Amino acid sequence: MDTQQLAEASRDAMWAEDRASQSTGQTVVDVAPGTATLTMTVTATMLNGHHTCHGGFLFTLADSAFAFACNSHNQKAVAQHCSITYLKPAFEGELLTATATECDLSGRSGLYDVAVRNPKGELVAQFRGHSRTIPGQHVEIDT
Amino acid sequence: MDTQQLAEASRDAMWAEDRASQSTGQTVVDVAPGTATLTMTVTATMLNGHHTCHGGFLFTLADSAFAFACNSHNQKAVAQHCSITYLKPAFEGELLTATATECDLSGRSGLYDVAVRNPKGELVAQFRGHSRTIPGQHVEIDT
Amino acid sequence: MDTQQLAEASRDAMWAEDRASQSTGQTVVDVAPGTATLTMTVTATMLNGHHTCHGGFLFTLADSAFAFACNSHNQKAVAQHCSITYLKPAFEGELLTATATECDLSGRSGLYDVAVRNPKGELVAQFRGHSRTIPGQHVEIDT
């Protein structure tokens, strides 16, 4: 398998078990080595007291994009520390798109940025995630 | 109303509209000026591909505790920037407790720390939230 | 004055007063609306107990690049919250380059990313800064 095939196989293995991303209506629209793009529609049950999408659900979408990106090399990886900056409110019915890109990968540590955009392409939130690999691979490879 | 009564009235007004905290099964167990404690049980639909609670749901619980704490002074406030550090995995069926405390409140800016603990009292995640007040109050006060 | 001239005039006004950036041997090599590039050589007095550049000096360089970028619109701005991730150690004698770019500017709030690189072009640190404008301009403009 080449690196793109490994990214897709890792995505398939992760997605099958990822109840949280499934139950929040996310879709993995694209994955490649070090990057992933996911979408999610804001539903009524995701709204907070300000009638906008609760920050937790914006974070969940971004965090899933980060997870698919940092696991795209077929090496299991987990989040250590993440931060999010809220730039614009998101509203019920909007389809949000989160794109994760790899800033750095050195040894076991990875750094990823995730931009969350609304249907107009405006930046809703900017997320940064720090990952660390753990033992184990998503798909077995004959070597 | 005294400050404690305002905190409780603000909580009631926020909770009534907070579909996200309701739909994730959260409970506000305590609120006081500058602080709030919420609980949430990890359900099967919150699990990620590692069979532990997805970081997005840990964040959502912490973010809600932060929101109730920073809105406890009857002045509407929104999140600007948040960060979370994952310290231990949380498992299905565990009742998690998030306690938000106010580190600083200067003018319109607030700084809050939230500790998320499992039933053994172990730290699962440590969250830090930056808030900013916006015009509007949760309950009208005759002055 | 056009936006580029304003950026340069703001830089000149800030630099004249910025004893900290001067005393650490920084140079503003480039400024434009929303961006700035600064350099600094790691000296012996910047080393920590591991014989590498103390994180505080890496941060100081990045923070100055952030400051020149967020003040480049001739509107005074200050830092609210910053974070830094250390990716590679920096050594005595290395000329470090920090490049700040504007991710978002909405109302009074700005978000900036700063990459700090060594002479080989390797990423030494990645910084993110949140700014907020305050009353006052760097140079007076006839309107």
Add this chain to the structure above:
Amino acid sequence: MDTQQLAEASRDAMWAEDRASQSTGQTVVDVAPGTATLTMTVTATMLNGHHTCHGGFLFTLADSAFAFACNSHNQKAVAQHCSITYLKPAFEGELLTATATECDLSGRSGLYDVAVRNPKGELVAQFRGHSRTIPGQHVEIDT
């Protein structure tokens, strides 16, 4: 040696080599397992264009307190990711005090909070640091 003696011996070994903390006029006033308190006076060469202490020097003080705290167990540790929130400006001549406390230490990863206060006891900045141990000890112990 008991844990307090190890903390003091680690401090002595680190301080002897820490040119950055020395050259910025810092003093380690207290160290114990998991905690450290340092002071620094704001000098003219630390001022930025707003005539207040440059954020880089506030960060440097906090980062040093973090370093002495996370190295207090005689196991070498380095910073991975740090964040700082600026709450009040600091002025020339003020003696600042940074107190680092250990929030969590699990395996090789540590989490530390540092409060930077001015002579009135007001919070100037709040810092959070993530450390990771590396091979090596500060002082050799017969075992």
